[in-house]
Amino acid sequence: MPKLLRIDASARSSRSLSRALGNRFISEWLRRNPGDEVILRDIGKTPPPAISEAWIAAAFTPPERRSLDQAKALAVSDDLIAELRRADLIVVTTPMYNYGMPSALKAWVDQVVRVNETFTFDLGRGDHPLEPVFTGKTMVMLTASGEFGFSAGGIRQDMDHLVPHLNTVSKYLGVTDSHHIGIEYQEFDDLRHARSVADAHDAIPALVDRLTAADANSSRPVTARAADRTNTAGHDERLGAYSES
């Protein structure tokens, strides 16, 4: 049975549009897959600590040579990586802050993307020395932004450093299948925003249907199929730029 890891990154709670999308996704998923486990990690309310010099030194020290202090420095990272390891489907709900990801989400990424845990590094691989340890995971990004036009062809298409960044680092989370649904126009609070909210919520059941069908047709928990990528922020296909190896 697939395990879902839900990461909530908004600093807001009940007013958060991205969290509301997450609630909808999880309830649609559990309606179709009632036995599945959902791991909740609320980094918006409890942000992981930023990594430090001590953290980096500890991460690059072989486990058997780590001091007690070094082991402690990696304790949060160990817990977050253990959650990631168990997950087949990662649901990230996140706002856009300053055209990128909230610092809490960046802190989570920095804690989980760790040498010899989630990626290996080998100069023998030439110009591409990093390889992910995990594979076959699916990621669903549920986003909210105050402005609009971040999709391909939109008036701010070059200003989105949230979805492209998440897609780039997701390789080292073991993600091989990625989807995005986003709400825009929050700051305008007009009809376009209302339509964007409705469209995003309406897109969720179809995505859950597709992922559930892929799961049922696969020997793996959740199928990684590049051809099945979707992006429903303004119904564009920004993920075409995301390449997997």
Ligand SMILES: Cc1cc2nc3c(=O)[nH]c(=O)nc-3n(C[C@H](O)[C@H](O)[C@H](O)COP(=O)(O)O)c2cc1C
């Ligand atoms: C600190 C901060 C920075 C923001 N920066 C941006 C931004 O760069 N671009 C944008 O479109 N919206 C920006 N917004 C608006 C949020 O993305 C928008 O309010 C969104 O709905 C927040 O997500 P949430 O509803 O899940 O909390 C910002 C909001 C805050 C609080």
